Amino acid sequence: MGAEAPLERSVLVAGAGPVGLTAALALRARGLEVTVLEAGPAGRARPGSRAIFYHRQTMEHWEKISPGLGWSVARAGLVCSTKRTFWGERQVFERTYQPPSAAVLPHATHLAQADLEALLYEACQASGVEFAWDQQVTGARADEAGVLVEVAGGRRWRAGYVVAADGSRSVLRDAAGVTMEGGRSESAFVIVDVAEDPQCPLRPERVYYYAHPAAGRRHVLLVPFAGGWRADLMLRQGDDPQAYSDPGQVARFVGQVLPERYAQRVTWVSTYRFLQVVGSSFTDPSHRILLAGEAAHLFAPFGARGLNSGVPDAVCAADAIAAALDADRPADAARAVAGFAGQRRAAALYNRDSAALALTHMRANGLRIRVRRRLAAELARRGGRAGAWLDSSPFGPKAAARGTEEIY
Numbered sequence: 001m002g003a004e005a006p007l008e009r010s011v012l013v014a015g016a017g018p019v020g021l022t023a024a025l026a027l028r029a030r031g032l033e034v035t036v037l038e039a040g041p042a043g044r045a046r047p048g049s050r051a052i053f054y055h056r057q058t059m060e061h062w063e064k065i066s067p068g069l070g071w072s073v074a075r076a077g078l079v080c081s082t083k084r085t086f087w088g089e090r091q092v093f094e095r096t097y098q099p100p101s102a103a104v105l106p107h108a109t110h111l112a113q114a115d116l117e118a119l120l121y122e123a124c125q126a127s128g129v130e131f132a133w134d135q136q137v138t139g140a141r142a143d144e145a146g147v148l149v150e151v152a153g154g155r156r157w158r159a160g161y162v163v164a165a166d167g168s169r170s171v172l173r174d175a176a177g178v179t180m181e182g183g184r185s186e187s188a189f190v191i192v193d194v195a196e197d198p199q200c201p202l203r204p205e206r207v208y209y210y211a212h213p214a215a216g217r218r219h220v221l222l223v224p225f226a227g228g229w230r231a232d233l234m235l236r237q238g239d240d241p242q243a244y245s246d247p248g249q250v251a252r253f254v255g256q257v258l259p260e261r262y263a264q265r266v267t268w269v270s271t272y273r274f275l276q277v278v279g280s281s282f283t284d285p286s287h288r289i290l291l292a293g294e295a296a297h298l299f300a301p302f303g304a305r306g307l308n309s310g311v312p313d314a315v316c317a318a319d320a321i322a323a324a325l326d327a328d329r330p331a332d333a334a335r336a337v338a339g340f341a342g343q344r345r346a347a348a349l350y351n352r353d354s355a356a357l358a359l360t361h362m363r364a365n366g367l368r369i370r371v372r373r374r375l376a377a378e379l380a381r382r383g384g385r386a387g388a389w390l391d392s393s394p395f396g397p398k399a400a401a402r403g404t405e406e407i408y
Contacts, residue, residue: 006148006158009035011321013163014137014149014172016040018051018113019293019310020165021120022062026318027163028127029065032325035159036129037151039136039166048268049193050113052225053304058311059105065315066123070105073119077109078226082205085391089213092380093387110225113307137166140175142288144330161321161337162289165314168275170295176284178291182277182352185300185359188241190233192250193268200259202229208394210373214256219362221394222257228267231257234362241271274300276356278348282313282341287324287334290317290341297348302358303395305351312347316340354396361393 011027013020016038027034038044054073063070079100085093100106124131136152140162149157149172164172173180196202204224211217221232231254235244243249247266255263275298282291293310320340324333364370379386 004155006156009033009157009159010325011035011161011163012037012147012149012157012159013165015165015167015293015295016117016121016131017165017167017293018116018120018307019314020163021117021124022065022311023163023165023292023314023317024124024129025062025069025120025127026065026315027321028124028129030318030322032318032322034129035157036124036131037135037137037149037157038131038133039152040133042131042133046114046117048191048270049225049228049230051116051304051307052110052112052223052230053308054109054111054116055304055308056105056107058308059109061311061315062120063105065318066127069119069123072123073111073116074100074105074109076115076119076226077111078204078224079106079109080204080206080224082203083207083391084205085208085210085387086212087210087377087380087390088217090377092377093391095391108304110223112225112227115226137171140172140289142176142284142286144286144288147288160288161324163314163317163321164289164291164295165293165310166295168294168298170291172289173279173291173295176281176289176291178279178281178284180275180277180298181280182275182298185272185274185276187237187273187359187363188235188239189272189274190235190241190244190250190253191270191272192231192233192254192266194229194231194254194258194262195265195267196224196228197259197261197265200261202258208391209257210377210390212257215253219394220257229258229262241273245269245271274298274355274359276300276352276359278345278352282345282348283337287337287341290320290337292317292344296344297352299352300355300359302355302362303351305355305396309347309351313344316344356396358394358396 011034013036059070082096139150146160147162207222209220212220219234223230251263278297292313320336323336327333376386
């Protein structure tokens, strides 16, 4: 007997993370049938808070493709009231935001990725997205007629187009012949999730410390999200990341930078040297596979550029697929996908370089940046823009510098 015939679909999305779910919703918003292939089982659990920060532009994308979804994310998340920055023990910057308006989405909201995925999945179900679980992609072949996708266990799927949202180890990226270009951060980071203590809730504010006095003068970022806190510690060159992720060491660190009772509320610890890479292309030579999210790019998280760039990747991919399916000529269909690939790769390169600038600022290996930071810290005593520069520089240039729609 021959191999079982492939299951035929118009469009497939590989990966049921936030980017894949967004792509599915965007395709349904354009009236297209879509099936999501997910390697894990239904109801799978993910460790840690993972992505937690969503810009207004991202929520606006969700609101547009699924009315009410952007607001659901905003209401489920936590909106920071204040952001503050310290130089050692001394505060050099503070900004307090106006309470969110009932008519305009907030500037950002903070929500653990698992909670976000639950909202996106519910919206997908309501819109008629088909899900196929336990479908780990093992290979694919693309040509001018479409894409043949192979999954573990021998099943095969065929579709005209595939959105590859299958993450940093993307099999579809390899099948498309795309390589990742860039490097890895020299500094290591320890990232800790801490559950909120309902008996001792903390003020919802983002706080950045240059040279935290209780953390051996290492830089520390504290970010709240709905139900918890994230504490990021930037290690020095020569620090052993494994030693700093030891449970006892983590508890000590948390008790030093948050109230001591929070030391016993650690839920997740991870260490990273962040990749700073972008795909050599966001599509295959036949323009049938479209890369999105971590399949296409990986950035250091400063400025929250990863998922907030992956969501418009997904939306633009859906636009391109809809245009390709409506095209009268194959050349026009290919042009639509190529346009998506060029636009989103340019955005990814900008975001990669912006995250690199943030890392350079935090590491301060050169004399010039060290002098500039110290001078800004002194000038911040008088107020003005020096403190604002110290506050914003660890997160890289704002997307508004080149237009939010282009970058995110």
